[in-house]
Amino acid sequence: MERIRVFVTGACGKMGSETIRTLLSQSDIEIVGASDIRNQGEDIGKILGMNETGIKLQGSLDEQILEAAKTDILVDFTNPLSVFANAKTALRANVVPVIGATGLDEQELAELEDMAVKQNGGVFIAPNFALGAILMMKFAQETAKYFKHVDIIEYHHDQKLDAPSGTALRTAEKISQERPPMIQGDPNEYEKIPGSRGGDFQGIHIHSVRLPGLIAHQEVLFGGSGQTLTIRHDAYTRETYMPGILLAIRKSYKIKGLVVGLENFLD
Numbered sequence: 451m452e453r454i455r456v457f458v459t460g461a462c463g464k465m466g467s468e469t470i471r472t473l474l475s476q477s478d479i480e481i482v483g484a485s486d487i488r489n490q491g492e493d494i495g496k497i498l499g500m501n502e503t504g505i506k507l508q509g510s511l512d513e514q515i516l517e518a519a520k521t522d523i524l525v526d527f528t529n530p531l532s533v534f535a536n537a538k539t540a541l542r543a544n545v546v547p548v549i550g551a552t553g554l555d556e557q558e559l560a561e562l563e564d565m566a567v568k569q570n571g572g573v574f575i576a577p578n579f580a581l582g583a584i585l586m587m588k589f590a591q592e593t594a595k596y597f598k599h600v601d602i603i604e605y606h607h608d609q610k611l612d613a614p615s616g617t618a619l620r621t622a623e624k625i626s627q628e629r630p631p632m633i634q635g636d637p638n639e640y641e642k643i644p645g646s647r648g649g650d651f652q653g654i655h656i657h658s659v660r661l662p663g664l665i666a667h668q669e670v671l672f673g674g675s676g677q678t679l680t681i682r683h684d685a686y687t688r689e690t691y692m693p694g695i696l697l698a699i700r701k702s703y704k705i706k707g708l709v710v711g712l713e714n715f716l717d
């Protein structure tokens with residue numbers, strides 16, 4: 451059986467290192483390379499406190515590195531500042547980027563889609579790889595048909611760079627497919643401290659909490675006459691995301707164009 455050849459970038463980070471550990475135990479997947487701006491030249495196994503793997507960490511990605519490794523898929527868990535350039539590098543090397551890093555904007559997504567289509571290639575983006583988070587977004591979208599007033603509160607660890615989270619933005623986009631933009635709260639309300647009402651996505655207020663001790667959590671709060679309905683998801687470890695990442699690698703192998711969201715791969 452031919453194994454899927456995966457390169458991981460952001461390999462020394464919280465998600466990248468968990469991904470490497472998971473991929474090393476899969477019989478149908480081969481890690482053909484890893485990169486990070488830390489620990490260049492070191493064996494990734496040694497960095498993760500495991501046996502040596504023979505995979506030496508590389509630095510900045512380029513097409514030659516991906517091509518030399520005969521890469522099928524690039525898994526990106528770097529950060530919002532690096533992910534766009536990495537995805538373009540992958541597409542130029544005819545590699546499918548499977549993107550976990552958040553922070554890509556609409557224009558960047560459009561550019562990646564355009565590149566993928568022109569090259570008859572594919573790009574997959576998952577704002578969240580956790581099954582529970584996918585269901586939270588699905589239930590929130592369904593609920594928005596009946597409850598029009600909604601706030602999102604997302605809670606993350608305090609090393610997170612982007613706010614709001616990719617998941618919160620994706621949730622707001624899905625809710626907006628069911629309700630037109632609207633003003634929530636009193637039209638005459640005002641903020642005594644700027645930002646008190648959170649970020650505004652088509653009238654949906656998104657509040658971002660950053661605290662040590664948290665991993666990744668989100669509440670979608672709907673308000674109606676005399677009642678509220680809360681949909682909440684909690685990720686307590688980074689293993690939470692691993693089944694979703696494996697599914698994405700196995701399914702993205704042959705996609706064409708831009709695919710956003712793990713829900714596209716769930717039966």
Ligand SMILES: NC(=O)C1=CN([C@@H]2O[C@H](COP(=O)(O)OP(=O)(O)OC[C@H]3O[C@@H](n4cnc5c(N)ncnc54)[C@H](OP(=O)(O)O)[C@@H]3O)[C@@H](O)[C@H]2O)C=CC1
Pocket residue numbers: 459460461462463464465466485486487488509510511527528529530532549550551552553576577578579580691
């Ligand atoms: N889709 C999903 O389900 C999930 C997505 N995420 C997202 O994944 C991303 C990574 O999260 P997390 O692992 O917690 O973050 P970390 O900061 O722990 O890891 C990122 C790693 O990438 C390195 N890095 C930065 N720039 C580059 C570059 N140009 N090339 C190679 N490596 C680079 C960082 O080095 P240094 O620290 O020195 O900058 C660090 O080692 C974030 O955008 C986060 O929001 C996180 C969890 C789940």
Ligand SMILES: O=C(O)C1=N[C@H](C(=O)O)C[C@H](O)C1
Pocket residue numbers: 552577578579606610614615616617618665666667
């Ligand atoms: O930075 C994180 O940790 C996470 N980022 C993703 C996001 O921005 O939604 C996914 C998850 O929430 C964890």
